[in-house]
Amino acid sequence: MxxxxxxxxxxxxxxxxxxxxxxxxxxxxxxxxxxxxxxxxxxxxxxxxxxxxxxxxxSQNDIQQIQEDTIYFLTIKKQLIMIKGIFITAYISAALLVFGIFFTTLGYVLELPDIVGFSMLLGSAAFFCFGFLPAWFLQKYRNSVDGIKA
Amino acid sequence: MYIRIIERLMPFQMYSKELLKGTLKPIILKLLSEKESMYGYEIVQAVKELSAGKIVIKEGSLYPLLHSLTKDGTLEAEAVMIGKRIRKYYRLSQKGKTVTTESLSELQNFIKTIEQIIYPKEGDYAFKN
Incomplete structure (x- = not known):
């Protein structure tokens, strides 16, 4: 029936x-x-x-739980990739900054052309501004939205 | 209230959550490998019947998993109109058949290992010392 x-x-x-x-x-x-x-x-x-x-x-709780668990299952992989991206870009940016300062200082002391150090500092800034920061803010934004919805 | 919370945490009844965690996926895949296609309620009833009522899959665990397996290509879903509502029949995809074999083999291996640990036979490591 x-x-x-x-x-x-x-x-x-x-x-x-x-x-x-x-x-x-x-x-x-x-x-x-x-x-x-x-x-x-x-x-x-x-x-x-x-x-x-x-x-x-x-029950009502079960239905809400189904919604939350489905979203979790569907987004967990993306979230893990995003977190990995945040850590990798942060690491590259920090490493380039340290080496950039080192080579710039070395070039200044030895009076060598400082193109290597400058390039590294520029790379560090690029990774920080266009890699780390957007990924970090996006992650923060998503967490805030999830918090409001919960 | 506490019973409700415990029920929420347990995907199954009768057995503890810790004991059965991770077995829902192979159970569903095995069922689907034996039938052409099944819908959610049918899966719950089949598991209940096969386990003599000892394992009752909670809807809260079943549907998120079915949806996730469909999304990653392990299952294929076909929507069929039943009266005025939609019923989704799930079946294994080609990838799903491989995943099922791997998943069941892993579970079987795990059960054997647990047996060796819990009920070691003479000659196993436990008797060597």
Whole structure:
């Protein structure tokens, strides 16, 4: 047996009201709730009783958890890559800064052309401004948004 | 309330979270390797039936994992209209078949190792000292 449109609407409303916004997962959870309700109706319950039982099995917290866990699973790899990028660009930038200062000082003391030291300092600034800072701010921004949503 | 929190932390019932952590993926892949395709509720019911009710997969653990496996290409999902709602049938992709073999082999190996540690036989390292 299939549920009536108004009954399906109630189930969809329950899922939507609890913040499950990822369409594919929403469809899964709606179908899961419908299956539970249909099974209970098949055993002799009316829709309201069956829906209460289904909500006990998949509570509001469960729905919110499904949303959070799905986002976590989908973004964890990207986040790890981003964090790795932050550390790598920070390391390269710091290393170039140290060597840049060293070669610039060496060039000044020995009165050599300071193109090597200058290039390293320039590279350090480039890595810092166009690598480390954007990645770091993006990560901070995402964490802040997640914090507000939570 | 505490029971609710514990239930939330446990993807399964009956067995402890620590014991079963990491087995959900091979269980799902194994089921899908034996059937053409399955939908979420069907997977939960199949696991419950096969384990005589000892393992009940929580929806909160199942759907994020199914979605993640679909996203990384291990599973393929097909949406079918059932009345006025959408039902998604999951099946193994070509990559998923390889992942299943590897995952089951790893689990089998792990179980053997645990057996060797917990129930060492005569001749194993535990009896050498």
């Amino acid at each position: 299939h549920l009536r449109t108004d009954e399906l609407d109630q189930i969809q409303l329950y899922v939507d009201q609890n913040g499950l916004t990822i369409p594919e997962v929403r469809d899964d959870v709606v179908d899961h709730l419908c299956c539970i309700v249909e099974e209970r109706i098949g055993e002799g319950d009316d829709f309201d009783t069956a829906f209460v039982a289904a909500r006990e099995l998949i």
